[in-house]
Amino acid sequence: MHRIGFVVFDGFQSMSFAALSVFESANMMLEQPFYEMHFISEHGGLVRSSTGMVVDSKPFGRIPFDTVIVGGGVSILESAPSGVLSFITKASKKSRRLASICTGTFVLGEAGVLDGKRATTHWAQARGFQARFPGVRMEEDRIFLIDGNIWTSAGMTAGIDLALAMAEKDLGEAIARSIAQQLVVYHRRAGGQSQHSxxxxxxxxxxxxxxxxxxxxxxxxxxxxxxxxxxxxxxxxxxxxxxxxxxxxxxxxxxxxxxxxxxxxxxxxxxxxxxxxxxxxxxxxxxxxxxxxxxxxxxxxxxxxxxxxxxxx
Known part of the structure; x- marks a missing residue:
């Protein structure tokens, strides 16, 4: 069982959830729960998105995760909660994969887990990210990047490409291609492909x-x-x-x-x-x-x- 923890915080953008559809589709295709998904947050309980949608979450620290994914949100561009940063630092050492979608990269940058690594984020925020975190090699014209156990992706829909790449690594190309067809998305934009089409x-x-x-x-x-x-x-x-x-x-x-x-x-x-x-x-x-x-x-x-x-x- 591959346990995935999806980090949420006040003001997170629900579009990030699109990536979770990849893992859900994998479970349906395999007819067994290969992936187990949880919303997790600093204190647990109800967390409100930027659109007002509310999700119920588990608090950090209860269970280990194979993969931790941080979604995007305007609310964390300036600073993320200290509890979130502490959890991300620990996850970078304990989890097989630590990932961010869109501006979730700012959380990874603030936690210090991207120092000396290559990363990407939404092109509109890339210059600001580089100025704030000069120790990170920002590659703003990429769909997603993998550096060690750290995965980062560009804008919200690029999270689907990142998740498909994870599924391909876990389950093989044929399954990942079938998932993409099920979701009616292109299988799959390569990580190095430009954000600008x-x-x-x-x-x-x-x-x-x-x-x-x-x-x-x-x-x-x-x-x-x-x-x-x-x-x-x-x-x-x-x-x-x-x-x-x-x-x-x-x-x-x-x-x-x-x-x-x-x-x-x-x-x-x-x-x-x-x-x-x-x-x-x-x-x-x-x-x-x-x-x-x-x-x-x-x-x-x-x-x-x-x-x-x-x-x-």
Whole structure:
């Protein structure tokens, strides 16, 4: 039995609970209670979230936990209760895994358990975190990070990716993939993936353009000409180009290049595929064209990005 303690405090954000759905789904899939989940707090009893929802919690110290997870909340950005900090310090030494979701990283930082370690948090709070905890290697453009027994994740939904990674480690990739399908989420965003998605930055308004971008992302290995994309949108090439620019602020060609760059960078960082293989897979056709796109987009060639990723790892 893997016992999970989910730390709550006055003003915690209930969106953090989304991560617990991963463990609940694992139990249902296995048809046995592999994970046992508890809400825990400094004094136990009822604890109120930022939305007014109340949960019943057990006090710290009663039972040991395999995994301890601290959720996010605005209320702990400045300072967490002393009892919470003391518990986190002990958990970092006794629990197999200690994790934070979103701004829960601030609790870990204040408890001193992140000193000398790599961590991430919500991108909007990353600079403030780094200024407050200079001894922590903040990597603000990551979905989640693992350093030793410490796991940290970005914004609230990134907690699902973190929990899926835990389930994968405990139960294997096949089970984790099935859990993701059950939850209707992507299995699974890699920890090193950027918090900033090219698709999110484009923010298309209409279903037609959204559908076209989704098609482009799934078919990066093809040419993706304006004519091809316009056919997916059921528009003439001229109408499509005009509508696309109005909705996204970019030309179709520029948007496709950004999608190719995002995919190629991820493959450079997380696989051993050759530069030529990645160029083919992401539609750049050859290493020269991909190198030129990397220099435009990142100011560095692909090999430098791969080398930096390996050094960080």
């Amino acid at each position: 090219a698709l999110l930055e484009l923010s298309p308004k209409s279903d037609r353009i959204q559908k076209t971008l989704a098609y482009a992302k799934e078919n990066l290995h093809t040419t993706l000409s304006v004519e091809q994309l316009a056919e997916v949108a059921n528009l003439s090439p001229r109408q499509f180009s005009r509508t696309f620019r109005v909705e996204t602020g970019q030309s179709p060609a520029k948007a496709v290049e950004n999608l190719r760059l995002e995919a190629a960078k991820l493959l450079m960082e997380q696989t051993r595929h050759s530069v030529d293989e990645i160029a083919q897979e992401t539609g750049f056709l050859d290493r020269r064209r991909m190198r030129e796109a990397f220099l435009r987009g990142f100011g560095q060639p692909p090999q430098t990005i791969r080398r930096n990723a390996r050094v960080q790892a």
